[in-house]
Amino acid sequence: MIENRPWLTFASHATLLLGIGLVALPVWMALVASTHPASAFGVGHIPLWFGDAGAETWGTVLFEEAGNGVDTPVWFMMLNSLIMALGITFGKIVISLLSAYAIVFFRFPCRNLCFWIIFMTLMLPVEVRIVPTYEVVANLDLLNSYTGLTLPLIASATATFLFRQCFLSIPGELVEAARIDGAGPWRFFFDILLPLSRTNIAALFVILFIYGWNQYLWPLLITTDDAYYTLVMSIKRMLSVTDGDIAWNQIMATTLLAMLPPVAVVIGMQKLFVKGLVDSEK
Amino acid sequence: MTDVILEKVGKTYPNGYQAIPSVDLSIEEGEFIVLVGPSGCGKSTLLRMVAGLESISTGELRIRGERMNEKEPAERDIAMVFQNYALYPHMSVYDNMAYGLKNRGIAKNLIEEKVSDVAKMLGLTELLQRKPRQLSGGQRQRVAMGRAMVRDPKVFLFDEPLSNLDAKLRVQMRVEIRQLQRKLGTTTLYVTHDQVEAMTLADRLVVLNKGKAEQIGTPMDLYNKPATPFVAAFIGSPSMNLIDATLTEQGVKISEALTLPLSHQHRGDIVWGIRPEHLEVSDEQNGDFALRIQAVESLGAETLIHGKIETESANGESMVVRLSGPHLPDVNSLMWLTAPMSHWHLFDAKTQQRL
Ligand SMILES: Nc1ncnc2c1ncn2[C@@H]1O[C@H](COP(=O)(O)OP(=O)(O)O)[C@@H](O)[C@H]1O
Numbered sequence: 083m084i085e086n087r088p089w090l091t092f093a094s095h096a097t098l099l100l101g102i103g104l105v106a107l108p109v110w111m112a113l114v115a116s117t118h119p120a121s122a123f124g125v126g127h128i129p130l131w132f133g134d135a136g137a138e139t140w141g142t143v144l145f146e147e148a149g150n151g152v153d154t155p156v157w158f159m160m161l162n163s164l165i166m167a168l169g170i171t172f173g174k175i176v177i178s179l180l181s182a183y184a185i186v187f188f189r190f191p192c193r194n195l196c197f198w199i200i201f202m203t204l205m206l207p208v209e210v211r212i213v214p215t216y217e218v219v220a221n222l223d224l225l226n227s228y229t230g231l232t233l234p235l236i237a238s239a240t241a242t243f244l245f246r247q248c249f250l251s252i253p254g255e256l257v258e259a260a261r262i263d264g265a266g267p268w269r270f271f272f273d274i275l276l277p278l279s280r281t282n283i284a285a286l287f288v289i290l291f292i293y294g295w296n297q298y299l300w301p302l303l304i305t306t307d308d309a310y311y312t313l314v315m316s317i318k319r320m321l322s323v324t325d326g327d328i329a330w331n332q333i334m335a336t337t338l339l340a341m342l343p344p345v346a347v348v349i350g351m352q353k354l355f356v357k358g359l360v361d362s363e364k
Numbered sequence: 365m366t367d368v369i370l371e372k373v374g375k376t377y378p379n380g381y382q383a384i385p386s387v388d389l390s391i392e393e394g395e396f397i398v399l400v401g402p403s404g405c406g407k408s409t410l411l412r413m414v415a416g417l418e419s420i421s422t423g424e425l426r427i428r429g430e431r432m433n434e435k436e437p438a439e440r441d442i443a444m445v446f447q448n449y450a451l452y453p454h455m456s457v458y459d460n461m462a463y464g465l466k467n468r469g470i471a472k473n474l475i476e477e478k479v480s481d482v483a484k485m486l487g488l489t490e491l492l493q494r495k496p497r498q499l500s501g502g503q504r505q506r507v508a509m510g511r512a513m514v515r516d517p518k519v520f521l522f523d524e525p526l527s528n529l530d531a532k533l534r535v536q537m538r539v540e541i542r543q544l545q546r547k548l549g550t551t552t553l554y555v556t557h558d559q560v561e562a563m564t565l566a567d568r569l570v571v572l573n574k575g576k577a578e579q580i581g582t583p584m585d586l587y588n589k590p591a592t593p594f595v596a597a598f599i600g601s602p603s604m605n606l607i608d609a610t611l612t613e614q615g616v617k618i619s620e621a622l623t624l625p626l627s628h629q630h631r632g633d634i635v636w637g638i639r640p641e642h643l644e645v646s647d648e649q650n651g652d653f654a655l656r657i658q659a660v661e662s663l664g665a666e667t668l669i670h671g672k673i674e675t676e677s678a679n680g681e682s683m684v685v686r687l688s689g690p691h692l693p694d695v696n697s698l699m700w701l702t703a704p705m706s707h708w709h710l711f712d713a714k715t716q717q718r719l
């Protein structure tokens with residue numbers, strides 16, 4: 083579509099700029115706030131330009147302690163978050179790749195039933211089954227462990243469904259050609275199926291990483307040990323200090339740090355992500 | 365030496381549909397066999413049973429004397445070329461051709477040697493590093509053939525490999541496939557619905573109709589002596605004129621007014637046939653019957669004339685005449701024709717067998 087209407091260009095750019103402004107303003111304010119001393123917030127106005135306490139706040143938060151009652155440094159919580167997010171992401175991808183593979187390419191009794199049972203778990207996210215899941219995890223002695231943080235969140239109907247659609251779109255002739263070429267089930271999976279679903283895996287990785295990173299309720303419930311605190315849940319804990327003033331500058335710095343990994347993943351995988359959602363090589 | 369034997373091979377699909385009742389066929393080593401028939405007649409089913417992609421319901425398949433029914437496709441030593449080529453989209457041309465060899469654990473330098481030999485033969489050497497999507501339809505077709513050839517199999521299987529190409533390329537590839545097959549001497553089973561392709565490629569043809577082999581023979585056998593009206597109509601273009609008639613003492617009675625004299629001991633309903641190219645233009649004294657011309661198709665080298673046999677009653681039988689060279693008779697005019705008896709084909713109307 084080639085159109086040359088100046089006012090349209092102007093209007094669309096203005097809309098986009100306004101949108102960017104709306105999204106970016108809170109981030110900007112958080113960034114600015116993190117560079118002022120904690121006392122700057124009690125006085126009733128919100129600063130809009132950088133202060134001079136930036137280096138000190140960020141240094142403390144990142145390497146010493148996040149403050150407000152959380153005495154682990156942010157880098158350590160980030161590591162926990164990263165382990166949890168990556169564990170959930172890879173776990174989900176591997177499990178759903180395998181289950182979609184079984185459902186699409188193998189004939190076994192109750193195949194459709196299996197699919198529908200998997201599909202029905204869509205109706206049972208962690209929040210719904212949180213009490214029984216907690217009990218199971220507690221009985222297995224998995225409280226305060228990385229396994230406990232990731233395992234209950236790994237089963238994924240959405241990803242299974244996505245891979246099922248992706249596999250179904252692979253032409254039957256291709257599967258047959260591989261059979262004639264002597265590719266057994268594993269060879270077929272690794273040589274043909276995985277490369278063909280590469281972009282889908284990438285797209286899913288982005289979505290699932292953000293999902294995993296932003297987990298709040300579950301880690302809050304099953305970790306009581308500082309060693310397993312994740313970043314996102316700690317922010318909430320920082321807000322609920324009972325005595326004394328809240329050190330907003332530290333909270334803002336922590337929040338910004340919590341945003342960085344998802345942003346990095348999205349930017350890093352943008353190309354593959356869009357490709358995975360839009361087109362396929364088949 | 366007999367290479368491939370199909371003994372009473374039949375296929376009933378799990379849904380109960382019997383695609384192939386029973387087919388017997390023995391293929392000599394190096395022979396080029398074409399399975400031909402209209403769409404849905406079971407050609408692919410038969411081919412896929414030979415490939416091992418479809419289980420054999422009844423009967424036995426033997427390749428070089430060995431029973432194959434229970435063998436996996438990869439163990440049958442066959443190679444197949446698919447209609448949509450089925451190239452692995454994420455692999456280069458080289459990897460596409462090498463994949464089957466890699467899976468068999470053949471040494472890397474040997475694979476390299478084989479692939480480059482075949483690539484040279486097919487003119488693919490420059491394209492080896494490309495991905496399939498960077499190739500034209502004809503080139504993809506070649507890669508698919510190359511993938512089959514590097515395996516050096518006992519049997520080549522082709523399932524309508526040319527139907528996605530444009531007409532010109534189709535003719536070119538047809539010739540090329542035939543030359544390659546001659547050169548390699550590999551037994552070949554080739555499926556097509558196009559009778560021209562079938563006639564030009566085949567050492568022997570198998571005409572399939574609703575899963576039954578109507579006739580098996582050389583292209584000229586089938587052209588000169590079709591066993592059934594189905595084969596008669598299927599082989600040859602434009603197809604044979606087939607007219608319901610009755611055989612009486614006087615001869616072939618086509619209508620109340622028209623009987624072509626013939627002495628034959630058979631009596632009763634028959635199908636009388638003559639190919640469009642065997643009808644000859646004549647005049648009122650010597651002609652066997654007159655044709656009321658309805659349409660003329662001039663192709664330069666030949667002319668097809670469509671018409672109806674002129675009778676007292678309005679609805680005469682339709683006929684096509686094929687004349688060489690340009691002719692321009694008027695539509696609606698009469699044209700007298702003779703039908704030389706040596707070119708007649710007679711079939712029993714009930715048994716559909718050649719008389
Ligand atoms: N998997 C299947 N299940 C049931 N019927 C099938 C199946 N595959 C093919 N058929 C039927 O078998 C008949 C022959 O099919 P096919 O061999 O593909 O014909 P073609 O001669 O066109 O290649 C068709 O009527 C088709 O509908």
Ligand SMILES: [Mg+2]
Binds near residue numbers: 407408409
């Ligand atoms: Mg077919």
